[in-house]
Amino acid sequence: MSKAKHSDISVSAEAFASLYDRVCKRKVSEAMVQELISKPASDKEILSISDDRFLAEFTKKVFQSGFVWRVVRQKWPDFEEVFFGFDIDKILLMPDEMLEQKASNPAIIRNFNKVKTIRENALMIDDVRRQHGSFAKFVASWPKDDVVGLWEFLKKNGARLGGNTGPYALRMLGIDTFLLSRDVEAYFVEHGLITGSVRSKRSLKTIQDTFLTWQQESGLSFQELSQIVSYSCGDNYVGMAN
Known part of the structure; x- marks a missing residue:
């Protein structure tokens, strides 16, 4: 040691x-x-994470919060298909009517309030990538000694990423927390x-x-x-x- x-x-x-x-x-x-x-994960591995994977993991943790994780995992391939593989640009083009329609799809967990976070968190990621090039670059450049500050950023700028939701998503993505x-x-x-x-x-x-x-x-x-x-x-x- x-x-x-x-x-x-x-x-x-x-x-x-x-x-x-x-x-x-x-x-x-x-x-x-x-x-x-x-x-x-190493910094190199973190930098290789695409924006859609950040959105996917944030979404997975939002749906797992207060729900049976096993069910979310079972339905996850359908989530990926219904939401275009969490492609940020495609998600941002969805009108309200399409978002509501997708929220009623029985292939996923039908919770409209949680489905709305997909577009909201896509907006957060889009804002960050416009400034930093990608969400991964933003996270990799965040001060290593301020983990709580990164949690607070997700809570303030994202949707339903407060509490343990944001931190658990970061952990699953390999980000040190x-x-x-x-x-x-x-x-x-x-x-x-x-x-x-x-x-x-x-x-x-x-x-x-x-x-x-x-x-x-x-x-x-x-x-x-x-x-x-x-x-x-x-x-x-x-x-x-x-």
């Missing part, structure tokens, strides 16, 4: 070495931990690092600063660190034999 000088960020969190040691004990061995965690899963949230609450809403500005700053400190101590990505934190508390089922 690579080491870096301890950050001067003032965050009262346990040292990464202590956290990692506890996770290795919970999962029996370091080898098991390394088998369970995954790495984000920590996630506020139930176990990660529980860790920060149980260790007294945050109180009140996990989504308050103060809580988000504390969480981001903590991950930055751990990153400097370990040399790991936010994705790896987030998974390690999630395995440090809660039910210890993942990777364990029945």
Whole structure:
């Protein structure tokens, strides 16, 4: 495990070495931990993501929010067909009548409010690509130490991309981000690092600063660190034999 000088960020969190040691004990061995965690995509891989794939993943996560993920996955090939493979230019040309018609197609999940987000998020992506060349270039150039800022951009400029929806879409696309899963949230609450809403500005700053400190101590990505934190508390089922 690579080491870096301890950050001067003032965050009262346990040292990464202590956290990692506890996770290795919970999962029996370091080898098991390394088998369970995954790495984000490289900058080169991120730059290769086309705008339609960003729109597709945003849409998938919008429909999965509050719904059975399995059903969305089963219907996804139909979503791709109905919405022109999420081609941004074709989506933007759809008049209201066509959008409403597609929302009533039984091949997809018929939720007009969620279907409307497809065009709204296509508009966001189009605005960004006009300024940056592509949405991928925009994301790749975003400051690596401001994950929460990227979440906030998606929430403010996109449709239904707040909460965990936007962050989970970024993770699925390979973009390095920590996630506020139930176990990660529980860790920060149980260790007294945050109180009140996990989504308050103060809580988000504390969480981001903590991950930055751990990153400097370990040399790991936010994705790896987030998974390690999630395995440090809660039910210890993942990777364990029945």
